[in-house]
Amino acid sequence: MTQFSIVVPTLNESENIDLLLTRIFALDFASDSFEIIVVDDGSADGTQDKVRNWANQSSVRLIERREAPDLTASILTGVAAAKNDVIVVMDADLSHPPEQLRALVAPILENSHDVVVGSRYIAGGSTENWPLYRQFLSRVGGWIARPICDVNDVTSGFFAFRRSLAKNISSHAHGYKILLELLMANQGRIRVTEIPICFRDRTHGTSKLSLFHQQAYIQRLITLAGGTATLNTAGRFAAVGLLGVLIDAFVFHWMISREAGLALSHFVSFFIAATVNYTFNSKWAFREHHEGYLRWHQFGRFLTVGALALLLRGGVLAFLVYVWHVPPLLAIFPAIVTTAAVNYLGSAFYVFPNKKTPPSLEIRWRTAAIGIVLFAVLLRLVYFGLAQLIPDEAYYWQYAQHMDLSFYDHPPAVAWLIWLGTSVLGHNEFGVRIGALLCGLITMGYLYALAQNLYDKSTAMRTLLLLVILPLGFATGLLMIPDAPLFAAWAATLYYMERALVAHQNTAWLGMGVAFGLGLLSKYSLGLLGIAALVFVIIDPVARRWMKRPHPYLAALLALLLFSPAIIWNYQNDWISFAFQSNRVLADDYKFAVHLFILHIIVLLTPIGFLAAIYALFFIKPSESRCFEHRRHLFVQVFTGAPVLVCFILSTFDAPRFHWTAPIWLALLPTIAWMIVHTDQLSPLFKRIQSAWRLTIIACIFGYAFVLHYVVLGIPGIPYHLLTEHYFWRETAAEIEQIAAEVRNQTDKEPIIVGMSKWSVASALYFYTHGDTKLDIRSRNMFGGSGAMYEFWFPSQNPTDRPIIQVGMKRRHLESVWTDNDVEEMLDQPGAIEYRVIERHGVPVRRVYYRVSQGFKGIN
Structure with a gap:
């Protein structure tokens, strides 16, 4: 009784078919254990006659198709005629080794898998005698x-599967990669494995692969992903886009000529062009996917995609005009072109998606994750070198100007990254922030790997989606603050801890030691993961065995060695940094702030994310009979819950910092991402809440693009007063330089600039005057107030007759008293508090307050 059927599609394979069948029948199989079905697509070289000769003496059947040649159709024809439940597909050109047939069908016959793929691209697989361009294309x-x-090898033509799976393949399937159709049609419902094979290029006959087949493959891949992008729609979209470009450029030029301003001009021109584009795209470019009348939800989606493209192109426009100094009338053209892809792909996958054969929910989320993650990364790339530094970043840049083993209020990793970035890329925002971008990518890589280990690939992709759209993740991938390297180290430590404690990999302890040590060099709060690891080992009996092995202790020793620069610096400075951080945690003044603690979490996770976190921590019940599920859930609970509990306790007597809990939620993001699709295991109420994720994702990514456009180019109709205190330091520094020049001319003395804040004003002014006029800039510690690291860099100031220019973000900052003595008593002939209006491109953006004194008497 036969066990499996071999389907061999042919087209002009007369030179290969005899040898192929000879090799198959020479295998150690019973003669009645398989059948061979040759499906010919109209060969003209005698292939059919040779197969007929075999059919007269063995279990070989020939099926002659009369339709247009199509590999997928040929294989499905053979499957329909097969007698067996197990089907093997292989080419006739001898590129697939028949000797691997037993390994290919065994997992299915043993009922351990449903699909087995002969793979060139796993360990043990290879290709021989293939041209480089063919290897590249594959x-x-x-x-x-x-x-x-x-x-790994979705383009393989050598695979086995259960016959019943073929019925799920779409009737629209065509082309030469039926394996892709089979896998996508049954994704999430089948067990798939790959075995290594050596693929040898044909020695007789010619390949049937052509450019048309490549195009058909890409087109089918897009369709299976839920898109409607085709060569036809692309051509029509391009034609419509060209019309839109002309309208866009004409309106932009017209408004610029009337001095409407860069932001307003590109906003108005874009929306006019977008309205025209939607009309023509819906009626022509994507007419097959449009109902024929205006659908407001579809138009709303078009506006959403258009608004995101608009806000992205604003960054491109600002870069060309303000950095490369390209005239606006020319810069608008590359700005339009660079964002056309966003419009097209957004239209093909979101505005006019594939509704004839829609993909599964898993695939739709995967496609959304790819698009949104790429857009978020692109948004960072466009803007992170344009947006001015916030004072925090300027302060950490000051670290890099005074390189040391560690610092008073933070470990040294942030300084080292900034030093490296500015050494390579120069003194600019791009150089300062490149470390944040790299740390963000590292965080994404480790978190993806963690989520895939805990759940699956789909969950890992949704985890990345959550990471880039939640406030806790987007900001740390953009701003160069200690949280950027902390997030990377936190994600890496979680990954290695899961590999060590749950998967029992010995080598993971080495990675954990490195990640933990580097994390402590980023921020001391990474120590919370050490507490969580101890709790997990105590609770979990399997992980408890590690306590008797040397690996955890060697990992701890390695982490301590990497952390030694901070220890050495603290030893040299009377342990002042450790004492400072302890005082921040154990404040003398009691202040109940649990409500602030919860509010901060809601902001970091968004309201829907906050509710999802509560549900994931307290209401998901894994199967007790499945050990891995139980231990996985315990890992997530402990590595999230233990650090959160510590922060919660601290918030009962001290106000927490806004971002303290941000990295803690990295451990929980995979579970939240898993819940988005697996709603069957959630309560009915929470199923309805989960539907709000789509709106949350759109609102978040739009919000980030909006804010970045606002700070770089502005938003028409919205004033800049929201950023009066903490932004536009480049323009403010130029004004302070002007004030300093006036004082210098009046007194013939070099003034001392004193930023009347702990470190914000002094650091921001120093960054934006560094390399030009070397001003003598100090912090308020000059008057006895706290100045953090400024107390080390500029520990004291003797009395001087040099003019003092105090600078503050608000008037009250110049009136404040931080010591037992009034600041005015330390100044010689202090003048009145004045202010100047700071303008940006002729638009008032903020005020800066200052006061000039004739000298400094010293601290009494």
Whole structure:
């Protein structure tokens, strides 16, 4: 009784078919254990006659198709005629080794898997005698399919599967990669494995692969992902886009010529062009996917995509005009072109998606994750070198100007990264922030790996989506503050801890030691993961075995060694940094702030994320009979719950900092991402709450783009007063330089600039005057107030007759008293508090307050 059927599609394979069948029948199989079905697509070289000769003496059947040649159709025809439940597909050109047939069908016959793929791209797999361009095309074809398909060699033509799975393949399937159709049609419902094979290029005959097949493959891949992008729609979209470009450029030029301003001009021109584009795209470019009348939800989606493209192109426009000094009338054209892809892909996948054969919910979320993550990364790339530094970043840049083993209020990792970035890229925002961008990518990589280990690939992709759209993740990938390297180290430590404590990998302890040590060099709060690890080991009996092995202790020793620069610095400075951080945690003044603690979490996670976190921590009940699920859930609970509990306790007697709990939620993000799709295990009420994720995602990514456009180019109709205190330091520094020049001319003495804040004003002014006029800039510690690291850099100031220019963000900052003595008593002939209006491109943006004194008497 036969066990499996081999389907071999042919087209002009007369030179190969005899040898292929000979090799198959020479295998150690019973003669009646398989059948061979050759499906010919109209060969003209005698292939059919040779197969007929075999059919007369063995279990070989020939099926002659009369339709247009199509590999997928040929294989499905053979499957329909097969007698067996197990089907093997292989080419006739001898590129697939028949000797691997037993390994290919065994997992299915043993009922351990449903699909087995002969793979060139796993350990043990290889290709021989293939031209480099063919290898490249094959690799690219597999790579672009990986986001939506969980197989390394999705373009393989050698695979086995259960016959019943073929009925789920779409009637629209065509082309030469039926494996992709099979996997996508049954994704989430089948068990798939890959075995290594050696693929040898044909020695007889010619390849049937052409440019048309490559295009068909990409087109089908897009369709399976839920998109409607085709060569036809792309061409029509391009034609409509060209009309839109002309309208866009004409309106922009007209408004610029009337001095409407860069932001207003590009806003108005874009929306006029977008309205025209929607009309023509819905009626022509994507007419197959439009109902024929205006659908407001569809138009709303078009406006959403258009608004995101608009806000992105604002950054491109600002870069060309303000950095490269390209005239606006020319800069608008590359700005339009660079964001056209956003409009097209957004239209193809979101505005006019594939509704004829819609993909599964898993695939739709994967596609959304890819698009949104790429957009978020692109948004950072465009803007992070344009947006001015916030005072915190300028302060940490000051660290890099006074390099040391550690610092008073933070460990040294942030300083080292800024020093490296500015050494390579120069003194600019891009150089300062490049470390944040790299740390953000590292965080994404480790968190993706963690989520995939805990759940699956789909959950890992949604985890990245949550990371880039939640406030806790987007900011740390953009701003160069200690939280940027902390997030990278936190994600890496979680990954290695899961590998060590849950997966029992010995080598993971080495990675954990490195990640933990580097994390402590970023921020001391990473020590909370050490507490969580101890709790997990105590609770989990399996992990408790590590207490008797040397690996955890060696990892701790390695972490301590990497952390030694901070220890050495503290030893040299009377442990002042450790004492400072302890005082911040154990404040003398009692202040109940649990409500602030909860509010901060809601902001960091968004309201829907906050509710999801509560549900994930307290209401998900894993199966007790499944050990891995139980331990996985325990890992997530402990590595989130233990640090949160510590912060909660602290908030009962001290006000927490806004961002303290941000990295803690990295451990929980995979579970929250898993819940988005697996709603069948949630309560009915929470199922309805989960539907709010789509709106949350759109609102968040739009909000980030809006804010970045606002701070770089402005938003028409919205004033800049929201940023009166903490932004526009480049323009403020120029004004302070002007004030200093006036004082210098009046007194013939070099003034001392004193920023009347702990470190914000002094650091921001110093960054934006560094390299030009070397001003003598100090912090308020000059008058006895706290100045953090300024107390080390400028520990004291003797009395002087040099003019003093106090600078503050508000009037009251110049009137405040931080010591037992009034600041005015320390000044010689203090003048009145004045202010100047700071303008940016002719638009008032903020005020800066200052006071000039004739000298400094010293601290009494």
